[in-house]
Amino acid sequence: MGRWPAGTQERLQEAAIELFTERGYERTTVAEIATRAGLTERTFYNHFADKREVLFPDQDWFIAEVREAVGAAPAEQSPLEAIAGAFAARSHWFDQRRAAAQRRRHILDAHTDLQERERAKLAALAEAIADALRTRGIPDPAATLTATVSVAAYHLASARWLADPQHTPLGHHLHASFEDLHRTARTW
Numbered sequence: 001m002g003r004w005p006a007g008t009q010e011r012l013q014e015a016a017i018e019l020f021t022e023r024g025y026e027r028t029t030v031a032e033i034a035t036r037a038g039l040t041e042r043t044f045y046n047h048f049a050d051k052r053e054v055l056f057p058d059q060d061w062f063i064a065e066v067r068e069a070v071g072a073a074p075a076e077q078s079p080l081e082a083i084a085g086a087f088a089a090r091s092h093w094f095d096q097r098r099a100a101a102q103r104r105r106h107i108l109d110a111h112t113d114l115q116e117r118e119r120a121k122l123a124a125l126a127e128a129i130a131d132a133l134r135t136r137g138i139p140d141p142a143a144t145l146t147a148t149v150s151v152a153a154y155h156l157a158s159a160r161w162l163a164d165p166q167h168t169p170l171g172h173h174l175h176a177s178f179e180d181l182h183r184t185a186r187t188w
Contacts, residue, residue, distance in 0.1 A: 009047045009057055011037040016054040017100060020107045025051075025114070052117050055104055059121045063128045065090060070132035079133055079143075080185075083150040084178040087157075091170040094158075098167065105162050126151040153177040 015036035019028040030051055034044045048054050066086045073082030094101060108114045129147035130140070138146065157177040161170045 008037075008039065008043065012039065012044055012047060013054055013057050014100070016051070017103050017107065021103055025107055025111055052114060055107065055114060056117065056121055059124075062090065063121075063125050066125065067128040067132045070129055071135050073136075075136070079136070079138055079146045080150065080178060080182065082136070083129060083146070084153075084174060087150075087154050087174050088171050091174060094161075094170045098162075102162050122151050122155060125154075149181060150178075153181045 012033060016028070016033045019032055019036055023032075028051070030044050031041045033051070033054065034041045037044075044054075048057070066083075069086035069089060070079075070082045073085060077085065108118055126144075126147045129150060130143045133143035133146060134140065154174065154177070157170065157173040160177070161168070161173040164173070
């Protein structure tokens with residue numbers, strides 16, 4: 001049995017997004033988030049280092065999953081195919097959380113410090129992918145360059161997905177972004 005009730009992290013994240021939307025990010029405290037979730041402030045800190053991290057709850061898991069998938073991809077797959085496949089394999093998880101992701105995006109877009117945190121998370125993702133590519137035998141600078149442009153393609157696909165009025169699945173936007181990347185690479 002877990003130390004905290006199932007869904008605690010999700011409750012805290014939902015409470016935070018609600019409060020950030022209602023009151024603003026700056027005017028919301030950790031204590032208020034915990035209270036809204038029906039939990040204690042201590043429980044909040046058992047799950048998140050600070051108020052900003054509540055908006056990035058699964059980033060470490062996601063980064064580890066993508067890194068492992070890229071490293072475990074079949075040798076015959078190109079680096080870009082392996083990376084695109086790793087992102088696509090996790091896209092359904094995001095599709096199930098689209099509404100929360102849109103609200104989160106609005107909060108991030110309004111705060112420079114949160115955008116900086118997001119860039120740091122994206123940089124960590126790129127470094128993890130580059131490490132996985134090096135493990136696959138791709139030397140630097142090619143591993144770092146491939147990882148960096150792949151994360152940019154992923155980020156663009158995510159932005160398109162969130163803005164898509166048709167609610168097309170993330171996997172479709174990932175495929176389109178990586179196709180754009182392949183097409184551009186072939187024309188150089």
